[in-house]
Amino acid sequence: MADLNTLAPSVGMPGLTLAMSSHFAGHVLLSVRREYPNKLDHVLASDADVQGPRGLHPAFYGCFDWHSCVHGHWMLARLLRTFPDLPEGPAILAVLEEHLAPGPISVEAAYFRDPNHQSFERTYGWAWLLKLAAELLAWDTPQARLWARQLEPLTLAVAEAFHTYLPKLTYPIRTGVHPNTAFSLSLALDYARAARDARLEALLVERSRAYYGQDADGPLAWEPSGEEFLSPCLEEAALMGKVLEPEAFRTWLAGFLPRLLDGGILAPARVSDRTDPKIVHLDGLNLSRARCLHALASRLGPADPRAARLERLWEEHAGSALPHVISGNYVGDHWLATFAVHMLGA
Numbered sequence: 001m002a003d004l005n006t007l008a009p010s011v012g013m014p015g016l017t018l019a020m021s022s023h024f025a026g027h028v029l030l031s032v033r034r035e036y037p038n039k040l041d042h043v044l045a046s047d048a049d050v051q052g053p054r055g056l057h058p059a060f061y062g063c064f065d066w067h068s069c070v071h072g073h074w075m076l077a078r079l080l081r082t083f084p085d086l087p088e089g090p091a092i093l094a095v096l097e098e099h100l101a102p103g104p105i106s107v108e109a110a111y112f113r114d115p116n117h118q119s120f121e122r123t124y125g126w127a128w129l130l131k132l133a134a135e136l137l138a139w140d141t142p143q144a145r146l147w148a149r150q151l152e153p154l155t156l157a158v159a160e161a162f163h164t165y166l167p168k169l170t171y172p173i174r175t176g177v178h179p180n181t182a183f184s185l186s187l188a189l190d191y192a193r194a195a196r197d198a199r200l201e202a203l204l205v206e207r208s209r210a211y212y213g214q215d216a217d218g219p220l221a222w223e224p225s226g227e228e229f230l231s232p233c234l235e236e237a238a239l240m241g242k243v244l245e246p247e248a249f250r251t252w253l254a255g256f257l258p259r260l261l262d263g264g265i266l267a268p269a270r271v272s273d274r275t276d277p278k279i280v281h282l283d284g285l286n287l288s289r290a291r292c293l294h295a296l297a298s299r300l301g302p303a304d305p306r307a308a309r310l311e312r313l314w315e316e317h318a319g320s321a322l323p324h325v326i327s328g329n330y331v332g333d334h335w336l337a338t339f340a341v342h343m344l345g346a
Contacts (some may be wrong), residue, residue, distance in 0.1 A: 109153040109157050127188050287342075
C-alpha cells in the first residue's frame with residue numbers, strides 16, 4: 001500500500017499530484033465495476049422490481065451504492081482531465097465508454113422517471129450526477145463531449161427533479177450525512193454555471209439565500225456527530241461563499257461563524273475504527289472540512305488575516321485524513337478517494 005504522506009502535495013499547496021491520482025484511480029477502477037457487496041436504495045412496486053444492482057443500474061451499479069459509483073466516475077474523469085498521461089488512462093476511458101453509453105443511461109433515466117423513485121438519492125446522488133455532468137462539460141475532448149451528450153437524458157431528469165423538489169422543501173436539511181441540503185446545492189450550482197443553465201442557477205441561488213441568508217451563530221461546537229462525513233456549518237458557509245458577493249459574504253460569515261474566525265478550536269475528528277462503515281465517515285468529514293476551510297480562506301482573500309488561520313486548519317484536517325484514504329477496507333476505500341480528490345482539486 002502506498003504511503004499517502006509521500007504522495008501528498010506540499011503543505012500549503014493544495015492540489016493533486018500524478019502519483020496520488022494514479023494511486024486513487026487504480027483502486028476506484030476496481031470499485032466502479034464491483035457489483036457486490038451493494039446497498040440498494042430501491043422501492044419495490046411488484047415482483048418485477050426484484051433485480052440485482054446491475055439490472056437496476058447498468059451504468060452505476062458498483063462502489064457499494066449508486067451515489068458512490070456516480071462520484072467514482074466523476075473522480076476518474078477529473079483525474080484523467082487533470083493528468084492526460086495518467087497510467088490508468090486507457091482503463092478510465094474504457095469504463096466511461098461502457099457506462100456512459102446510451103443504453104445504460106437510458107435505463108438510469110427511466111428509473112428516475114418512475115413515480116415510485118421520486119426520492120431516490122435525493123439530493124446527494126442527484127448533486128453528484130450533476131457534478132459528473134459538469135466535469136464532462138469542462139473536459140474539452142471529443143470523447144468527453146460525446147459522453148456529456150449521452151449522459152444528458154439523466155442529467156436533465158435530475159435537474160428537473162431539483163426544480164420539482166426545492167420549491168416545496170420549506171426547510172433545509174442540516175444533517176452531516178447524505179441529505180444535507182447545502183452540500184447538494186453547492187454541487188448543483190457548479191453544474192448550473194458550467195452548463196450555463198440560468199434557470200437552475202437562479203433557483204439554487206434563491207433557495208440558498210432563503211435557507212441560510214439569515215443564519216447566525218452556527219453551532220460548530222456541536223460538531224462532529226459520530227458518523228457524519230459533512231460539516232453542516234462549514235458546508236453552509238462554503239455554499240454561501242458561492243452565492244453572496246465578497247463583502248456581503250464577509251459580513252454574513254462573521255455573524256455565522258464568529259468563533260471560528262476569532263480563533264476558536266476546530267480539531268480534526270478522531271476515527272476509532274476504519275473497518276466500521278459508519279465510523280469511517282469521520283475520515284470523510286476531515287476531508288470535506290478541509291475543502292470547506294480552503295474555500296472559505298480563498299473567498300476571504302490573502303489580505304484578510306483570518307484566511308491564514310483557515311488555511312492552517314485546512315492543512316491539519318487534510319493531513320489527518322489523507323494517509324487513510326485507501327486503508328485496505330472496502331467500507332472506506334470505495335468512496336474516500338473521491339472526497340480526497342474533491343478536497344485537493346476543489
